Every structure is written in C-alpha cells, then in structure tokens.
Amino acid sequence: MPVLHNRISNEALRERMLAETEPRTTISFYKYFTIADPKATRDALWQTLTALDVFGRIYLAHEGINAQISVPQSKFEAFRAALYAFDPALDGLRLNIALDDDGKSFWVLRMKVRDRIVADGIEDPNFDASNVGDYLKAAEVNAMLDDPDAVFIDMRNHYEYEVGHFENALEIPADTFREQLPKAVEMMQDHKDKKIVMYCTGGIRCEKASAWMRHNGFNKVWHIEGGIIEYARRAREQGLPVRFIGKNFVFDERMGERISDDVISHCHQCGAPCDSHTNCKNDGCHLLFIQCPRCAEKFNGCCSELCAEESVLPEEEQRRRRAGRENGNKIFNKSRGRLNTKLGIPDPE
Incomplete structure (x- = not known):
C-alpha cells in the first residue's frame, strides 16, 4: 500500500520548494458534483497529483471538490489531462490561473475529506445547490456595475473586502460564510425587485450563495463566473476596464493578488495606506x-x-x-x- 500522506517536516518541504528552479503555476478550481466515496476519491487523486509534483490544498466531500494548487509549468498540460480524465464530472472543468503569481504559493500537497467543501450551515433538506443564478462574464459584469437596479454583494470575509472589492459592492457584516448566507437574505428582503450580483474570490462561495438566494425567493440572481480571478483575467485579455479596486486576497503564501494600483486600506497600527x-x-x-x-x-x-x-x-x-x-x-x-x-x-x- 503506497504512503498517502507526507512524512517530511513542513520546514524541509518549504525549503525544498524555495530551492526549485522550474517555475510553477498557481491554479484554483472547484466543482459541485456528487462524490459517492470521498475517501477513496481522495486517495486515488492524491496518487495522481503526487506523481505530477502538485502542491496545494484540496478538500473533498460528497458535494464536490475545492482546490488551490501549484503545478510545475512543464507538467501543466499533463496535470490538466489527468484531472479531466479522473472523473467525467471534471472533464473540461474551468481552471482559474492566478494573476499575480510568483510560483511559491504552496510547498506540500494536503488533501482532506470534509462534510462540505464550503462550510455553509445549511440544514434545509429541500435546498438544491445546483439551482444557481446565471453566470456573468467580464463584459456583462461591467455592464451590470453601471445598472442602477443592480446590487453587488461581496460573499467574502471582512479582511478580504477590506483590501479590495468591486465599486459600491455591499459587504455582509458577518465573520463566516455560514453567517453571511442568512444575513444576505435578511438584508435584501426589501429589495427583491433588484438585480442581485454575487461574487467571491474564485466562484465557489458565490455560486452556492446564488442558489441560496434563489431558494429564498429571489428570482433575479447572478454570480460572476470564476469570481474575481477569472473576471480580472478575462477583462485584461479583452481590453476591458477592470472595475475591481485594490487587491484580491488569496488563501496561500502570497495572501494577495494585485488587481488595481489603488490601495484602499490602511496599516492597522499606524494608519498609513497599506494593503499587505x-x-x-x-x-x-x-x-x-x-x-x-x-x-x-x-x-x-x-x-x-x-x-x-x-x-x-x-x-x-x-x-x-x-x-x-x-x-x-x-x-x-x-x-x-x-x-x-x-x-x-x-x-x-
């Protein structure tokens, strides 16, 4: 039976990663789909990815997969082919490639089985996570930002919103995603006629949030395809104005991707402009x-x-x-x- 976990210290693994000479590409992806046996899936996928020198953090649950990883650039195509072939549900999956990437985002591969890939606190058996809002692509996002009937809702935590967000986006005052979901419904009760646009870092939270809003009677609901990462990438590729202001917080060693030159937050100790x-x-x-x-x-x-x-x-x-x-x-x-x-x-x- 092969070893399905790491036996080297974190310090040694980090030093090994920093000594690498080949560049790495940082990628995030997720998929809501039914996994009958998350533990067996975890073990099989761990072997596949370890063989390709993939580092990162991956969560699996009966409801799907959520991953933030780095891949040696020479093995990127092999990784994509292996992932797409691993399960029919993953074939053609969108991969969000990091925008501001030094290739040093992770130094070990950690894969865990959880109850949910995003802790949401939802216990309603009638909730259908697949009944999501409509996707918005980059040009559509910009158009919606200029629509006076549209409300952008940021489904990230305060420390993420603090350093960067879309123009005039609404922050949900809660510490966790599970607290944000009912709070968003509560805050928008008097605005059911509005167009609701939900967004997050890479799409996984706002996709589920859009389904929750629809479950609670909101009919005009959208979410940004691929989240902030995909929006900024596509807007730049298409020569569109990038309307996200500041830095996009990310959950790896980088802690942030620069989207615009604006620094909208301040040092918590002296108050100087800062978003690090x-x-x-x-x-x-x-x-x-x-x-x-x-x-x-x-x-x-x-x-x-x-x-x-x-x-x-x-x-x-x-x-x-x-x-x-x-x-x-x-x-x-x-x-x-x-x-x-x-x-x-x-x-x-």
Whole structure:
C-alpha cells in the first residue's frame, strides 16, 4: 500500500520548494458534483497529483471538490489531462490561473475529506445547490456595475473586502460564510425587485450563495463566473476596464493578488495606506492583520508591543505563557472584533 500522506517536516518541504528552479503555476478550481466515496476519491487523486509534483490544498466531500494548487509549468498540460480524465464530472472543468503569481504559493500537497467543501450551515433538506443564478462574464459584469437596479454583494470575509472589492459592492457584516448566507437574505428582503450580483474570490462561495438566494425567493440572481480571478483575467485579455479596486486576497503564501494600483486600506497600527496582510510572528498569536513596512520593522512583524516582546523570549518561556491561553484561528482570523480588541481599536457603533 503506497504512503498517502507526507512524512517530511513542513520546514524541509518549504525549503525544498524555495530551492526549485522550474517555475510553477498557481491554479484554483472547484466543482459541485456528487462524490459517492470521498475517501477513496481522495486517495486515488492524491496518487495522481503526487506523481505530477502538485502542491496545494484540496478538500473533498460528497458535494464536490475545492482546490488551490501549484503545478510545475512543464507538467501543466499533463496535470490538466489527468484531472479531466479522473472523473467525467471534471472533464473540461474551468481552471482559474492566478494573476499575480510568483510560483511559491504552496510547498506540500494536503488533501482532506470534509462534510462540505464550503462550510455553509445549511440544514434545509429541500435546498438544491445546483439551482444557481446565471453566470456573468467580464463584459456583462461591467455592464451590470453601471445598472442602477443592480446590487453587488461581496460573499467574502471582512479582511478580504477590506483590501479590495468591486465599486459600491455591499459587504455582509458577518465573520463566516455560514453567517453571511442568512444575513444576505435578511438584508435584501426589501429589495427583491433588484438585480442581485454575487461574487467571491474564485466562484465557489458565490455560486452556492446564488442558489441560496434563489431558494429564498429571489428570482433575479447572478454570480460572476470564476469570481474575481477569472473576471480580472478575462477583462485584461479583452481590453476591458477592470472595475475591481485594490487587491484580491488569496488563501496561500502570497495572501494577495494585485488587481488595481489603488490601495484602499490602511496599516492597522499606524494608519498609513497599506494593503499587505501578515500573520503576527508571535507563535502565541498569529493574528492576521495589515502591517506597513515601517511598523513591521518597529514591531518585529508582530501585531503589538506585547507580542513583539513575547516573540523574542526563550521558547520555554513562550510555551509557559501560552499554556491555557485562548489562541483562536492561527492562520486566517476572520473576526474584525478580535482584531480591534487586539489592536486597541474601538468597535464601530
């Protein structure tokens, strides 16, 4: 039986990736389709992709697949052929190719089986995730942005919206996708006559959100094909104005793709214009926040003076301080409230 997981340390794997000389292409894709045995599918696909030196993060569930990966450029065509041949449902699947890519987005392949490929909290047995809104291509997106009867709804988290979004897009004030779904329905109850356009990073969240809106009685619902990534790529290829402002947050080592030159957010420590996310270097925190180069130097890559002081203590003392202390989401903290509390910023009324 072949080994179906990694046995090398993260540090060694990362160093190996950084030493690679061949460029890699970063890709994201998803598909809602029925997978009868996600575990067996995971194991078979792991072997296929490992043979092609694919790195990244892939989730599988009975409802489908969600992936963010990197592929050596010389093996891209072989990867695409293998993926399309793996299951008839994946044949011809759209692959979202990263826009601002240094090829260093991932250093290991991790594949997990989950209950859902996107945690949505939906328990209604009558919900049909395939009854989605209509797709919008790049030119249609721009036309809809100029339509006074259209409302663009951003189905991403606050820290994503903060650094970039479509012009006049509505932010849903919730920390998670499962909280956003009912909130979006609630906020649009008095606007059922409006054209609703939903979008997200690569399409997976807004596609399900469009189906949820239709399930709740909204008939004029669209979502952007391939999300922000595909929209920006197609708009540039077709010589269209790119109407997304700022940076598109991505869930890998890059933490962002530059879409426009506009910097619409600010350093969370000094308020200077900045849209570079980082995780606090204190192992007892790892809060995700925006930090300018000046503050990164001042606070040694940490979110506060307390974390800066703690980060340079002996490891044993750091562990002693962390013992029993609540340490939330260590990678991508979604809570604006926790961010404000940590940085001493009052919550808006």
